[in-house]
Amino acid sequence: MDTSRRIILKATMAAGTLAVAAGANLLTPGTVLAAWPAQAFKTKNIDVAMDNLTGKGRPTESADIKVDAPDIAENGAVVSVKVTTTLPKVESISIYVPVNAFPLSASYILSSQMEASISGRIKMAKTADIVAVVKSNGKLYTAKKGVKVTLGGCGG
Amino acid sequence: MARKMKIRAWDNGKSTSIKAIIFHPMETGLRKDKQTGKLIPGHYITEVNCEHNGKNILTCLWGPGVSKNPFLAFNFNGAKKGDTVKISWVDNQGGKGGSSSKIS
Numbered sequence: 001m002d003t004s005r006r007i008i009l010k011a012t013m014a015a016g017t018l019a020v021a022a023g024a025n026l027l028t029p030g031t032v033l034a035a036w037p038a039q040a041f042k043t044k045n046i047d048v049a050m051d052n053l054t055g056k057g058r059p060t061e062s063a064d065i066k067v068d069a070p071d072i073a074e075n076g077a078v079v080s081v082k083v084t085t086t087l088p089k090v091e092s093i094s095i096y097v098p099v100n101a102f103p104l105s106a107s108y109i110l111s112s113q114m115e116a117s118i119s120g121r122i123k124m125a126k127t128a129d130i131v132a133v134v135k136s137n138g139k140l141y142t143a144k145k146g147v148k149v150t151l152g153g154c155g156g
Numbered sequence: 157m158a159r160k161m162k163i164r165a166w167d168n169g170k171s172t173s174i175k176a177i178i179f180h181p182m183e184t185g186l187r188k189d190k191q192t193g194k195l196i197p198g199h200y201i202t203e204v205n206c207e208h209n210g211k212n213i214l215t216c217l218w219g220p221g222v223s224k225n226p227f228l229a230f231n232f233n234g235a236k237k238g239d240t241v242k243i244s245w246v247d248n249q250g251g252k253g254g255s256s257s258k259i260s
Binding site for chain 2 (some may be wrong): 036037039042051077078079080082097100101102103104105106107108109110111113115117118119120121122123
């Protein structure tokens with residue numbers, strides 16, 4: 001007689017736990033593909049950053065990568081940048097600003113479902129090139145775009 | 157600091173477009189507090205994970221060089237209206253957040 005009540009209680013409790021677990025899952029990355037490459041992000045040397053992020057190989061220039069950014073950025077703290085490429089099998093897109101205190105700004109790891117285009121906003125310390133490095137089919141390619149910065153966006 | 161984000165996902169006819177903005181200070185750790193002269197500790201998002209129906213589509217690794225209140229936009233294939241897109245993030249101080257949206 002009492003058992004059915006017990007069962008219901010148990011069931012509700014289990015469901016409650018599940019809901020909490022699902023809620024917690026919403027707030028943490030479900031699948032962590034790569035550990036955050038601290039050495040690549042914390043170095044002040046762009047070569048060290050590249051070594052740690054994509055290995056010893058250096059990218060070759062490619063006309064198939066387009067870096068969209070304003071010619072003149074009034075505020076270096078917010079520079080819109082869009083990297084698009086027609087290269088096949090894009091595995092990752094990384095964005096460097098060589099003059100920044102930490103040259104590596106961001107790196108994007110793309111699944112096969114992704115269209116090879118990423119937009120974001122980055123900081124620029126002063127007038128410089130934005131360098132995009134694309135890993136396509138296991139090889140590295142690069143392109144850059146010069147941006148004139150009238151007000152620096154890092155520190156001060 | 158309210159930890160919030162906005163996410164929009166819609167069918168653009170050919171693929172699915174995502175636009176997201178995360179409200180976060182993205183402090184570099186290089187700035188000084190003007191009153192005390194002390195360095196403000198770095199506080200920035202390190203990793204953002206984007207999922208479509210539970211499957212990873214994009215991982216963003218970010219450093220302090222990403223602007224305050226980071227913006228992210230991209231397109232991806234293989235989704236339909238009503239599917240769920242989830243974006244979650246973690247920062248270097250152990251903070252985390254996330255949000256999801258149905259594709260419209």
